[in-house]
Amino acid sequence: QRQYDEAVGFIEQALKIEPGNAELLKQKELVIVEQQRRAEVKKLLNMAQSEEAKGELRLAREHIERALSLDPTDTHARMVKANIEQAFAEQEKQRSIRQFLDVAKSEMVERRYTSAREAIKKAEALQPDSPEIQALKAAAYSGHEQELKRRELEQLATDIQALLAGGNPDAALKKTNSALQLYPNEVAFLHLRTAAEQAQKIAAQRRKIDEIIAKATRLVNENKAPEAVKVVKAGLVDFPEDERLQKYLGNVIEGAEREKAEKAERERLERERAEKAERERLEREKAEKAERE
Numbered sequence: 307q308r309q310y311d312e313a314v315g316f317i318e319q320a321l322k323i324e325p326g327n328a329e330l331l332k333q334k335e336l337v338i339v340e341q342q343r344r345a346e347v348k349k350l351l352n353m354a355q356s357e358e359a360k361g362e363l364r365l366a367r368e369h370i371e372r373a374l375s376l377d378p379t380d381t382h383a384r385m386v387k388a389n390i391e392q393a394f395a396e397q398e399k400q401r402s403i404r405q406f407l408d409v410a411k412s413e414m415v416e417r418r419y420t421s422a423r424e425a426i427k428k429a430e431a432l433q434p435d436s437p438e439i440q441a442l443k444a445a446a447y448s449g450h451e452q453e454l455k456r457r458e459l460e461q462l463a464t465d466i467q468a469l470l471a472g473g474n475p476d477a478a479l480k481k482t483n484s485a486l487q488l489y490p491n492e493v494a495f496l497h498l499r500t501a502a503e504q505a506q507k508i509a510a511q512r513r514k515i516d517e518i519i520a521k522a523t524r525l526v527n528e529n530k531a532p533e534a535v536k537v538v539k540a541g542l543v544d545f546p547e548d549e550r551l552q553k554y555l556g557n558v559i560e561g562a563e564r565e566k567a568e569k570a571e572r573e574r575l576e577r578e579r580a581e582k583a584e585r586e587r588l589e590r591e592k593a594e595k596a597e598r599e
Contacts, residue, residue, distance in 0.1 A: 343376055343377065344377075346373075346376055347373045347376050347377050347380055347383065350369045350370065350372050350373035350376070350383075351369075351370070351373050351380075351382060351383055351386060353369040354366045354367075354369035354370040354373065354386055354390065355386060357369060358386075358389070358390055358393060361397075363390060363393055363394045363397055364394075366390045367387075367390055367391075367394065370383060370386050370387045370390055371387070373386075374387060399432050399433070402428075402429075402432060403429045403432050403433055403436070403439070406425045406426065406428045406429035406432075407425070407426070407429055407438070407439065407442060409421075409422075409425040410422040410423075410425040410426045410429070410442060410446065411442070413425065414445070414446055414449055417449070417453050419446055419449050419450035419453055420450070422446045422449075422450075423443075423446050423447070423450065426439060426442055426443050426446055430443065459489065459492065459494065459495075462481070462485045462495070463494055463495070463498065465481060466478050466481050466482050466485070466495075466498050466502070467498070469481065470498075470501060470502060470505055473509070475502050475503075475505035475506040475508075475509050476506060476509075478498070478501075478502040478505065479499065479502035479503060479506055482495055482498050482499045482502050483499065485498075486499065511545060511548075514541075514544070514545075515541065515545060515548055515550055515551060518537060518538065518540075518541035518551065519538075519550070519551070519554055521534075521537050522534040522535075522537045522538050522554065522558055525537065526558060526561055529565060531558060531561050531562035531565045531566075532562050534558045534561075534562070535555065535558050535559055535562055538551055538554055538555040538558055539555065542555065
């Protein structure tokens with residue numbers, strides 16, 4: 307700026323000697339315009355650097371572009387613009403990284419680990435050495451593995467419960483034991499094994515009771531209700547709380563009593579027929595004897 311002041315001073319001294327010299331007047335005007343232009347460039351450079359220091363890169367870019375529009379050849383301005391563009395690119399990169407990481411965290415909360423890992427991969431491509439990205443990457447991998455395990459456990463439990471609901475405790479117990487070989491301390495499978503063993507026990511008891519009832523039914527059909535009663539009572543010794551056996555015993559006893567009553571009635575009718583036949587025989591003999599006499 308001092309050189310412009312000196313130039314104006316020299317020209318003004320010359321104009322004192324030749325006040326009407328058009329060339330000197332023109333030179334003075336050009337120097338003053340250039341002085342003002344350089345002052346404006348310097349001012350814009352200072353403003354650009356100030357905004358850059360505050361992180362206001364868009365404003366910094368506007369100022370430096372205005373400075374370069376006034377003087378495209380200014381080396382300092384071009385260097386400042388390069389610094390601003392570099393900082394702007396870094397800012398945009400960090401913004402993109404933050405967006406990718408925010409998406410990844412949101413997806414991880416929803417247990418969508420595949421899309422979370424894709425977002426982390428994009429962030430890692432922009433800044434591979436970031437400790438935050440590496441930590442989130444490890445967390446996503448761990449979460450993905452846990453989610454796969456959770457889904458596998460859930461599917462195994464669903465399959466076992468379906469077998470139990472379908473009345474197949476043997477298959478349910480076998481599948482549960484296989485699951486416990488993979489996950490020995492999994493509480494859900496320990497509970498399911500207990501349920502399968504209980505269901506297996508109940509199924510075996512049901513089969514035994516079915517056999518008792520089937521045997522008793524055959525005896526009843528063979529008119530051997532008393533023997534059927536003995537079979538059912540023996541079954542109740544082993545399964546005293548079974549309602550089916552209790553109810554069936556009542557039915558068998560009722561049938562036995564009915565059979566006993568029917569038998570007694572048949573015997574009574576048989577005696578009456580026999581007595582009547584005997585009376586008729588005696589009367590015939592008596593009549594025949596009377597005729598002979």
